[in-house]
Amino acid sequence: xxxxxxxxILLKLSGEVLMGDQSFGIDPETVARxxxxxxxxxxxxxxxxxxxxxxxxxxxxxxxxxGMDRAQADYMGMLATVMNALAMQNALEQIxxxxxxxxxxxxxxxxxxxxxxxxxxxxxxxxxVIFAAGVGAPYFTTDSGAALRAAEMKCDALLKGTSVxxxxxxxxxxxxxxxxxxxxxxxxxxxxxxxxxxxxxVALCRDNEIPIVVFSIREQGNILKVLDGTGVSTxxxxxxx
Numbered sequence: 001x002x003x004x005x006x007x008x009i010l011l012k013l014s015g016e017v018l019m020g021d022q023s024f025g026i027d028p029e030t031v032a033r034x035x036x037x038x039x040x041x042x043x044x045x046x047x048x049x050x051x052x053x054x055x056x057x058x059x060x061x062x063x064x065x066x067g068m069d070r071a072q073a074d075y076m077g078m079l080a081t082v083m084n085a086l087a088m089q090n091a092l093e094q095i096x097x098x099x100x101x102x103x104x105x106x107x108x109x110x111x112x113x114x115x116x117x118x119x120x121x122x123x124x125x126x127x128x129v130i131f132a133a134g135v136g137a138p139y140f141t142t143d144s145g146a147a148l149r150a151a152e153m154k155c156d157a158l159l160k161g162t163s164v165x166x167x168x169x170x171x172x173x174x175x176x177x178x179x180x181x182x183x184x185x186x187x188x189x190x191x192x193x194x195x196x197x198x199x200x201x202v203a204l205c206r207d208n209e210i211p212i213v214v215f216s217i218r219e220q221g222n223i224l225k226v227l228d229g230t231g232v233s234t235x236x237x238x239x240x241x
Contacts, residue, residue: 004156004157004227004229005156006046006156006157006227007046007047007156008046008047008048008049008123008153008154008155008156009041009046009047009048009049009155009156009157009158009159010048010049010050010051010146010149010150010153010155010157010158010159011038011041011048011049011050011051011159011161011223012050012051012052012053012142012143012146012158012159012160012161013034013050013051013052013053013161013217014052014053014055014161014162014163014217015052015053015054015055015056015057015080015081015084015142016053016055016056016163017030017034017056017161017162017163017217017218018030018031018034018052018056018084018087018088019056024056024057025056025057026056026057026083026084026087028087028091031087031088031091032091032094032095033220034088034091034217035088035091035092035094035095035097036095037217037220037221037222037223037224038050038088038092038097038128038223039092039095039096039097040221040223040224041223041224041227042097042126042128044224044227046227047123047124048123048128048129049119049123049128049129049130049131049149049150049153049155050085050088050128050129050130050131051081051130051131051132051142051145051146051149052081052084052085052088052130052132052142053081053084053142054077054078054079054080054081054083054084054142055080056080056084057080057083057084058073058076058077058079058080059077059080060073060074060075060076060077060078060138061073063076063077070138070139071138071139073138074138074139074140075105075138077134078104078105078132078133078134078136079105079133081132081133081134081142082101082103082105082107082110082111082132082133084132085101085103085111085130085131085132086101086110086111088130089101089130092128097127097128098125098126098127098128099127099128099129099130100112100119100122100127100128100129100130101129101130101132102114102115102118102119102129102130102131102132103131103132103133104131104132104133104134104135104136104137104145105133105136111132114131114136116152116153119131119153120153123153129153131145131146131149133145135148140200141197141198141201143160143197143198143201144197144198144200144201144204146158146160146197146201147197147200147201147202147204147205147210148204150205150208150210151204151205151208151210155210156210156211157210157211157212157213158205158210158211158212158213159213159215159223159226160196160197160212160213160214160215161215161216161217161222161223162214162215162216162217163216163217163218164214164216165180165215165216165219165232165233166180166181166182166214166215166216166232166233166234167180167181167184167189167194167195167196167214167234167236168180168181169181169194180232180234181234182234182235183234183235183236183237184196184234184235184236184237185236185237185238185239186202186203186205186206186236186237186238187206187239189202189236190202190203190206196212196214196234196236197212202236205236206238209238211235211236211237212235212236212237213226213233213234213235213236214233214234214235214236215231215232215233215234216232
């Protein structure tokens with residue numbers, strides 16, 4: 001159990017994280033480094049679910065903006081998340097962590113379908129479960145998929161690992177004076193359209209009282225730091241919680 005009292009978490013990683021210093025695709029060294037960090041978090045006694053985006057390979061919205069049919073492009077993006085999930089499964093199992101991939105689009109030659117009770121059993125046996133292919137339908141992001149799985153699996157928190165160390169009132173890469181928030185309410189995020197996760201994901205977390213912890217995954221060892229309360233992050237939760 002973490003210092004925050006979490007017993008089970010869902011870790012959402014952007015696909016871009018797996019690129020490392022590349023401009024496209026999967027960097028095996030970066031995947032291995034992230035896998036080591038996930039293992040270190042698991043070794044504290046946490047039960048861990050993972051959701052990984054597909055932006056390092058294909059992003060549905062980007063395809064649609066260039067003239068592709070949006071639904072078709074989104075399905076292609078879902079397949080990209082399965083590729084990332086299999087890469088992470090391989091990296092985790094190479095360091096001795098039993099892992100199962102469950103996909104919302106059935107492809108039984110490479111992974112299991114999403115079955116909640118089976119996923120529960122995997123977690124109880126100490127395995128990490130990677131949920132792939134989002135919600136299995138177009139027009140939803142992997143953020144929505146992460147929020148859905150966090151609610152479905154009764155996770156105590158949703159940790160979102162990104163390239164920045166929290167939520168700011170402006171893009172810190174463009175505005176040097178941007179202010180980082182330590183805590184925010186779900187309603188403030190939605191009202192101010194702060195780019196934490198898409199609105200449907202934030203609303204789903206709000207309705208199920210799942211705190212969202214936004215932190216930088218690019219800083220080595222940061223998952224453990226955030227879990228033990230020493231890392232820099234922004235926590236989105238209900239007012240007064």
